[in-house]
Amino acid sequence: MTLYDRLYELYAEFDTETLRAYREFVDLFPPLDSRVALDSWDDANAELADRRERIERAFGDGGDTLAEVASIADRESSFTALDLHGKYGRAPNALVLDVDETLRSAGDTDNEIPRVTLHLLTEFAERGVPLVICTGQTLENVKGFLIQGLGNELVHSGDVSVVYEAGAGVFTPGSGADTKRLLYDDLADDVRGVVDDVREGVLREAPERVRRGCHLQGNEFNVTLKPNYETGSDDAEAVIDEAMVHLLDLVGDAVGERVDVDDGPAAARAYYADADPEIAGALDRAGADAPEDVPAAAGRLLDRLEVALYRADAAELAAADLHKAAGVEASLDVLGVDDPFVCMMGDSKSDLRVMEWAEETDSGVAAAPEHSSGRVLEHVRSTDDLVFAPGDAAAVLRTMYAWRCLAELNGNSIPQM
Structure with a gap:
């Protein structure tokens, strides 16, 4: 049976929507000092485990991976992931993420990164996928909300890098002498x-x-x-x-x-x-x-x-040689990603430079919210059409997550750092 057939059977034969609802409840359950609430979490976690086990038994070898895919991504996202893997033959080994109007959207999310988006980012980090936060904001602003949203341990793990001021500097905590690179020093x-x-x-x-x-x-x-x-x-x-x-x-x-x-x-x-x-x-x-x-x-x-x-x-005034694409390359170098294939998510013309770099060098794919600038949307729609609703960066992250899982299941090695 082909992987396509197994994926089709997965979504046809199992109630994956309820499975994902249990997974989201378990993952995003707020810390409450309540016996009733904790009992509800225990019941949901047990039901989640039972539903996953049924999928694992039905599919045998690789069933655990299919259960993981179904618990994160819906049918459309999973088949999109499989199509992307067929097109590129490899899965993303780093995420490059703009913040304002990409991870968060002032119109839909009170200018906060949604909890589900933050949780998915931690899932990628736990699977060894480096995160490059790529923004025009100041370093101090970015550090503050990253630590608040992702936690101090993850931010300082050596797997998170920040390209700030749209490429003026790169900050990668836990990287020794390379922790901070001031790219403007070379101008x-x-x-x-x-x-x-x-x-x-x-x-x-x-x-x-x-x-x-x-x-x-x-x-x-x-x-x-x-x-x-x-x-x-x-x-x-x-x-x-x-x-x-x-x-x-x-x-x-x-x-x-x-x-x-x-x-x-x-x-x-x-x-x-x-x-x-x-x-x-x-x-x-x-x-x-x-x-x-x-x-x-x-x-x-x-x-x-x-x-x-x-x-x-x-x-704004900046140096032409200081742009997000140059910053991303520096970040990936510090992170040790020797053969990058990234998912770049952004909405503005400064993000477009990274998207174009990824396409020209065969180094990744691009995704954008539907309110992005015209040139960004034109680029994204003409490549893989990974366009998402404002405030719903999680939709693309689920596709990327499924892509990595399916790449493993397909017997192809995921690019290593």
């Missing part, structure tokens, strides 16, 4: 100089509305202006548009000083408006001119600087 002096100059003046020299309506995110390297209004609101959009104009002018001044260009701000506006329609839109909404000409000398330095607009959310 050229002129690039670092521009970023340092902009940081120094970004609030001090800001127009009053920007100075009062924005705050500077506490980054180690990147310069990120965030609104003092609710993200997505009209007030946030207006102040971030104006902050983008101010940021571009500061970048232009700093670049102009280094390459001897008279009107650096005009060069910066022209360069980034041409490169990014969203920035052009912000300049237009703010009533700022965007000239067309970029002096060649300024263009060469601006090529190495990245300015990004997150509409009604942030205006």
Whole structure:
């Protein structure tokens, strides 16, 4: 009997929906000091074990793995996993995970990572699958919610790495001298100089509305202006548009000083408006001119600087060489994943760079929430169509988990670290 046939029989002959309900109850049962509650957990755990045992007996060799698959993933997820294994011939040996609007979604989950998602991440970690948290947030923010959600022991196990500030640094607790890699240390002096100059003046020299309506995110390297209004609101959009104009002018001044260009701000506006329609839109909404000409000398330095607009959310300056894909490669190196095949989950253009790297190097698959940016959705739908609902990253994690189990059952070795 083929693995496809066994999987078909599993979901046709057994009540896997009830099995998964018992598994979720047992796994996510909150710690309660109640005899009645503990008795309920004991009863559910016994029923779970009994239902799993029936599957194991029915399928003989490999039955334990099929029971594990059925207790985690529904029929659609399991067959998707089997199709992915047939396509790639290997299963993911690391997870690369964006946080905001991917693992958690402000609209659906009160901006918290759902418990079921956190639990699935611990299941992967217990099976030896490294976790790379890949975010634009500061290191301190990420460390805080990781320890709270995953536990201090797991975060410091040596199997969890954090790419923070969208690639400026990599933090891998428990890795000795490699625990923290500051990737911005390797940048050229002129690039670092521009970023340092902009940081120094970004609030001090800001127009009053920007100075009062924005705050500077506490980054180690990147310069990120965030609104003092609710993200997505009209007030946030207006102040971030104006902050983008101010940021571009500061970048232009700093670049102009280094390459001897008279009107650096005009060069910066022209360069980034041409490169990014969203920035052009912000300049237009703010009533700022965007000239067309970029002096060649300024263009060469601006090529190495990245300015990004997150509409009604942030205006940011970073180095072009510091991006999530470079950070992920550094993380995987520290984690010792020599032949990576990752599942990259993200929603923004910074995540797209990792997805494209994975595709170009045959190093993994991509997944995204359905509210992702257009280019991200286009990439994900054109590859394996692993699109999930907002706040439901667990759906893809279940598919990845089933994929690893079925790869073992199929007799193919899962790539080792």
